[in-house]
Amino acid sequence: MTVTSPDPLLVYVLRLGDDALVAGQRLSEWCSRAPILEEELALANVALDFLGRARLCYQFAASLPGAVFDEDGFAFRRDCREFTNHLIHELPCGDFAFTMTRQFVVDVLNVPFLEKLAVSAEPRLAAIGATCVKESLYHLRRSRDWMLRLGDGTAESHRRLQDAVTELWGYTPELFEQDTLERTLIEQGVAVDLAGIQPAWHSEVQNTFDRVGIKLPTLDWQVGGGRRGLHSEHLGHLLSELQFMQRAYPGLKW
Amino acid sequence: MVNTARMLSLETPLAAERLRQRSDSSHPELWALLDQVMDPEIPALSIWQLGILQDVQCDGSVVEVTLTPTYSGCLAMHEISVFVQKSLAAMGFAEVNVVTRLNPPWTTDAMTREARARLREEGIAPPTPSSADEPLCCPRCDATAVTRISAFSGTACRAMYRCSHCHEVFDHFKAI
């Protein structure tokens, strides 16, 4: 049997879309549960930005040769093993410190990532990068503020922030993994080379936590596999909620 | 008498460029028609004033309207496309294509002076043009002593501030 390998660009844009969709779905779980009204608004708005980003990626993916789904199909009709998001996004929200710490490490990465995507040789990826980088700049202002406020706040907020950093740290190396497919796209000027971003990402994260006495743990464990469809048990539960309507009533329209 | 040159010089370079593009269009009536399409989230502003209406082309009975979304998570884009279709259909244009263009991305610099003034009338502090060094001031009393109390408000494009002089809380349309 001959297996035709899928278009690398399609695989790449789905990776970016899956990161955004899963991140946005997690953030939206805070709706009606945020600690204060201002954060209620912020979390919901940031969630919307990520869902909008996922839509842009899926719309682009749906237009590529070899796409077997339309925009909605990519979100609602694929199972866990077909999702290729990084594991960090699918982790449950935890407490507010955990959600904001995840947001911070992701925002610090997303700003330079999207800046570089905005000059991709693939114009439709460049357009997504140019639109989304402005949002991520604003997200980062807020998530960095919260790192400083929680780190400099009470003994409890400091402890919760430290716990979140410790728990999340082993999920961060995966954000910088690149396989042969991405390397090929990098050589073509299409994909973003994460290796060039990692040192600045690390020093910005380190500097922010240094300011408030939060220690970066030694990396004695790390996980990965999201890009190959290998996920934690959490993604299935997230998808069962996200996809319920389309699973129960296939083809349902508003 | 209105000094047009002076008025244009107060526009951002991008807004001035948009005004020129509009006045050079061979279909001024279509632009005027679309002035009726307001942004559902900021009903004080039309899609032209907000800066998301980029172009209107007409070929026979076919109209093509180009829009740029404000934020990727903007919920209003679908609704706006429907409004555009409807308002043109009402004037007999049955075939209307609404094209979404992402690049160059939307910026608040696309807003005209008139749009900024409309926002102030609505009690929303307008975005500061990126080329100008204007402080953010309270839309009620013009005081510049203001404090941000929330990074977001009812929509992604706004933040919430409090005036230290009149003590009113107001929305600020963030400059991006």
Ligand SMILES: [Zn+2]
């Ligand atoms: Zn005031």
